[in-house]
Amino acid sequence: MAAETKIDDEIEKLRQEIQELRRNCAAKEKRLSELEAQQQKQNEQANAQQQQTSASSDQMLNNDDIARYSRQLILPNFGVKGQLKLKQTAFLIVGMGGLGCPSSQYLLAAGCGRLGLVDYDEVERSNFHRQTLHTEMSIGMAKVESAKQALQQINPHCQIECHRLLLNSENALEILRQYDVVLDCTDNVATRYLLNDACVMLNKPLISGSALQMDGQLTVYNYGENCPCYRCLYPVPPPPDTVTNCGDGGVLGAITGVIGSLQALEAIKVALGGLGGEVLAGRLLIFDGGRCQFRNIRLRSKRADCDVCSPKPMITQLIDYEQFCGMHASDKDMALNILPLENRLTVEEYKNEVLQRKHILMDVRQPAEFEICRLPNSENVPLKTILNDSYLQRFEEELKDEERGIILLCRRGNDSQLAAQHILQRFPQRAVFDIKGGLHAWHFKIDNSFPIY
Numbered sequence: 001m002a003a004e005t006k007i008d009d010e011i012e013k014l015r016q017e018i019q020e021l022r023r024n025c026a027a028k029e030k031r032l033s034e035l036e037a038q039q040q041k042q043n044e045q046a047n048a049q050q051q052q053t054s055a056s057s058d059q060m061l062n063n064d065d066i067a068r069y070s071r072q073l074i075l076p077n078f079g080v081k082g083q084l085k086l087k088q089t090a091f092l093i094v095g096m097g098g099l100g101c102p103s104s105q106y107l108l109a110a111g112c113g114r115l116g117l118v119d120y121d122e123v124e125r126s127n128f129h130r131q132t133l134h135t136e137m138s139i140g141m142a143k144v145e146s147a148k149q150a151l152q153q154i155n156p157h158c159q160i161e162c163h164r165l166l167l168n169s170e171n172a173l174e175i176l177r178q179y180d181v182v183l184d185c186t187d188n189v190a191t192r193y194l195l196n197d198a199c200v201m202l203n204k205p206l207i208s209g210s211a212l213q214m215d216g217q218l219t220v221y222n223y224g225e226n227c228p229c230y231r232c233l234y235p236v237p238p239p240p241d242t243v244t245n246c247g248d249g250g251v252l253g254a255i256t257g258v259i260g261s262l263q264a265l266e267a268i269k270v271a272l273g274g275l276g277g278e279v280l281a282g283r284l285l286i287f288d289g290g291r292c293q294f295r296n297i298r299l300r301s302k303r304a305d306c307d308v309c310s311p312k313p314m315i316t317q318l319i320d321y322e323q324f325c326g327m328h329a330s331d332k333d334m335a336l337n338i339l340p341l342e343n344r345l346t347v348e349e350y351k352n353e354v355l356q357r358k359h360i361l362m363d364v365r366q367p368a369e370f371e372i373c374r375l376p377n378s379e380n381v382p383l384k385t386i387l388n389d390s391y392l393q394r395f396e397e398e399l400k401d402e403e404r405g406i407i408l409l410c411r412r413g414n415d416s417q418l419a420a421q422h423i424l425q426r427f428p429q430r431a432v433f434d435i436k437g438g439l440h441a442w443h444f445k446i447d448n449s450f451p452i453y
């Protein structure tokens with residue numbers, strides 16, 4: 001009897017304990033679902049807040065913006081509205097050289113939202129006098145990367161995108177499409193036509209600048225109703241031998257600084273609808289740095305039969321611009337190959353075989369270049385004095401001696417071939433040679449201490 005009572009008690013006790021545990025469990029489950037609901041609500045609120053912040057970052061100014069841009073914010077025609085518009089605008093700079101450096105600097109410092117940089121080239125020492133973003137530390141680095149590093153120091157709030165490539169008809173539209181305003185900061189005719197046609201096709205304004213020696217030019221294409229495009233002004237490209245770039249003709253750094261800064265100004269005006277003034281569209285600014293004079297000339301209106309911007313264009317997709325212009329789309333000197341092999345000497349052949357013999361060594365560079373560096377036994381005979389035959393009188397005596405070889409030399413071995421070709425036409429029987437690769441080859445193969453420029 002006693003044993004039965006003991007079992008009953010234990011069963012009852014277990015039932016009560018299980019009931020208690022179930023109540024506890026139910027309470028904990030309730031608390032868990034309450035907490036989970038609370039957590040979900042908090043997450044939703046945080047997400048909503050984040051979305052609001054990112055949407056408002058280009059729709060309102062924060063305290064950093066207000067402090068950073070205060071001097072332009074107080075301009076009556078700029079104001080908060082202008083700053084926000086700039087923040088929502090994407091600019092593309094093609095060419096990170098003498099024009100691209102100052103224009104990118106001012107656009108970024110002013111607070112543009114997004115800045116694209118296009119350049120295929122690397123930083124070298126001869127860039128520094130005008131390309132002010134690059135430093136000794138960045139020699140050999142891609143120009144777009146070197147520029148990006150420097151620009152980030154100026155304003156860390158803007159997005160910078162690097163396009164390390166040579167712009168061509170395969171990639172231009174895809175890249176330009178991502179931006180609102182395009183700046184042509186290049187130094188060659190083929191890229192000018194390419195950018196012009198691509199901007200007309202995509203209906204993007206194009207801020208076009210150029211600088212050479214002591215002069216600069218600036219205009220805005222494809223902005224407003226009757227604004228001509230580059231092709232309206234120049235339906236056919238100039239003959240290649242009439243085009244000089246900075247590498248050949250030289251340029252003062254301050255000239256590119258002036259034009260590049262003005263490109264940034266026009267780009268900002270375009271983005272902000274004129275900024276209370278008038279965009280330089282349909283007009284050409286000519287800067288004469290020698291006299292420090294600015295002139296404005298009115299350009300012709302749109303050409304009714306323009307191949308690209310007329311209502312019935314002939315060109316509706318991008319073409320091969322290097323072929324169209326007969327020129328390369330890079331600013332690098334391309335090696336000519338116009339002389340027959342038997343009239344070409346290597347620097348080693350000249351040094352070891354010809355130097356000891358009777359000859360005239362004509363250095364066909366400009367006098368200013370000859371003054372920088374020269375081979376000791378050379379005579380300065382600028383290319384144009386050969387092409388116009390005025391050298392004949394100067395070397396009358398030497399030329400009578402038919403055994404005397406005529407050797408032509410220049411910086412890289414292109415002009416020397418043109419000179420040799422011209423002299424050979426007059427004296428087909430004589431020993432006329434050019435030195436392959438010119439003074440650059442002399443530096444690399446014969447004498448490292450000889451300067452290159």
Ligand SMILES: [Zn+2]
Nearest residue numbers: 229232306309
């Ligand atoms: Zn046109």
